[in-house]
Amino acid sequence: MNLPERYAIDGNAMDGGMATVFKCHDSVLERSVALKVMPRRFETRRLKDELEALYKIRSKHVVQVFDICLDSTSVGIVQEFVDGKDLFSSDLAPQSTDEFLFVLWQITSGIADIHRAGLIHRDIKPNNMKIDQEGILKIFDFGLAREDGPAAATIGFVGTVGFSAPEQYVAGTQFTQAIDTFAFGATALFFGTQALCAELSTTPPTAFPSNPFLNLPFSIPGDVADILFSCMNHNPADRPEMSEVCLTIEKYLLFNRHRALVVLNGKPSYLDKDNASVSLKFGEIAGVKIEYDGLFFKVAFVAGDVFVNNAPVSVGYTLPGACVLTLGGPERRANQRAYVTFDLSNPEIVA
Known part of the structure; x- marks a missing residue:
């Protein structure tokens, strides 16, 4: 097809399923791009579908469309070139x-x-x-x-x-x-x-x-x-x-890569693979033990009334990413209840 001057074909044609794909050099942005060429007699609906689909998506794991080229016989889609x-x-x-x-x-x-x-x-x-x-x-x-x-x-x-x-x-x-x-x-x-x-x-x-x-x-x-x-x-x-x-x-x-900060009365404790459990106690009123199994932070022991975000907790409960644990029931006075903040740092997968 007749390409704009900024694009120069750089290599042999490759099979692109329902089209022919060329590697091109974009002289304006100084990068390699993939040019997918379809004949104009190709089903218009499918061509329109491909363009609309790619224009809508912004993802690290989906190719990006940069430009569209048209001539009397062909349609070219200029998109991210994946060298692999x-x-x-x-x-x-x-x-x-x-x-x-x-x-x-x-x-x-x-x-x-x-x-x-x-x-x-x-x-x-x-x-x-x-x-x-x-x-x-x-x-x-x-x-x-x-x-x-x-x-x-x-x-x-x-x-x-x-x-x-x-x-x-x-x-x-x-x-x-x-x-x-x-x-x-x-x-x-x-x-x-x-x-x-x-x-x-x-x-x-x-x-x-x-x-x-x-x-x-x-x-x-x-x-x-x-x-x-x-x-x-x-x-x-x-x-x-x-x-x-x-x-x-x-x-x-992310197995064994999570870390949680637990704070009771201003005293911090950390939970991770090297320090996999912590026990928290508020006098004789209530206590709780939290354990990390490499995947989740779970309640392993409960004494008295313990709540997470105002919902009662029992053994086996999986703590959400960030929450407040309350030691002591709602019927107690404020000075008879203690609050524990739980904050989970979420590691990311780097790709």
């Missing part, structure tokens, strides 16, 4: 639990951002995501994206066998964001096993007899295996939200 390999590459096969969970966390972060924008990607699969030279995963190729809602339906199958949800094979079905959740589960399983299993290779896919995430080359926490398996539930309504999947994976990536 896609997840079909065996070079990226995870060697440990942490490697596996870190990549999945990035994928779920990107899909959750897509869903927060009210969109459905519709073609989540390993070769529609790449890991760049800094280890950042990016999701791309929104050629099948649709708005979430009543318009999100198709008259025939559009997707990728092996990663498409069962409902995508039913003509006229109104799709929801749950199809991305199913595709994520299939992608996670492929990434962990480096193979496409028989259940996902059929059209439509068949149900698994047992949880395949329990048979990976490395072990993953039971909670993570369960939620990944639930992503591929054949009932879309029973699949979790991607934000929930993201938070579950994040919890285990």
